[in-house]
Amino acid sequence: MTHTGGNWTRLSIAAALAFRWDGRRRRCYFQTRPGSYNDLALIAFLRALKCHFPGRHIILVWDGLGGHKSRVMLQYLARARTWLTVERLPGYAPELNPVEQIWGNIKGRELANLCPANILALRGPLRAGFARIRRRSTLAFGFLRHAGLSF
Numbered sequence: 001m002t003h004t005g006g007n008w009t010r011l012s013i014a015a016a017l018a019f020r021w022d023g024r025r026r027r028c029y030f031q032t033r034p035g036s037y038n039d040l041a042l043i044a045f046l047r048a049l050k051c052h053f054p055g056r057h058i059i060l061v062w063d064g065l066g067g068h069k070s071r072v073m074l075q076y077l078a079r080a081r082t083w084l085t086v087e088r089l090p091g092y093a094p095e096l097n098p099v100e101q102i103w104g105n106i107k108g109r110e111l112a113n114l115c116p117a118n119i120l121a122l123r124g125p126l127r128a129g130f131a132r133i134r135r136r137s138t139l140a141f142g143f144l145r146h147a148g149l150s151f
Contacts, residue, residue: 011119012037013126014045015099016060017140018053026140027052028102030130032123039070046076050083058084064091101143102133 014037015030029052031045050058062068068088077086094100106129116122133139144150 039073098143098147
């Protein structure tokens with residue numbers, strides 16, 4: 001038997017749970033990339049996210065990831081103030097981040113007992129997991145409630 005998982009790199013995921021101000025709608029967005037996210041890749045994700053909300057103001061609740069606080073990111077956020085407000089979570093508080101619940105949910109379902117031949121083979125199961133979450137509105141609102149947030 002040959003074990004193929006010993007020479008993996010990294011597949012990183014950026015995700016956003018979006019809720020309408022009155023709670024009537026929710027959306028889940030994600031993006032994968034080989035390697036790690038840095039400030040430039042996160043800025044690209046934010047620009048892509050903005051395209052889904054033309055003319056709307058976004059309030060972004062963010063954790064303490066280094067790429068969220070770099071000089072380049074802070075400069076970008078200062079320029080984006082017309083459409084983006086950032087609220088920061090405490091330094092280490094995964095229980096307050098609804099997106100952490102997404103990871104746990106997908107890891108427990110689509111990624112459970114999965115041993116793909118290469119890291120890029122994870123993209124399909126990840127897409128399936130996010131599609132499942134998108135279809136079940138109660139999940140997104142449940143993740144929000146678990147973090148102690150509500151409408």
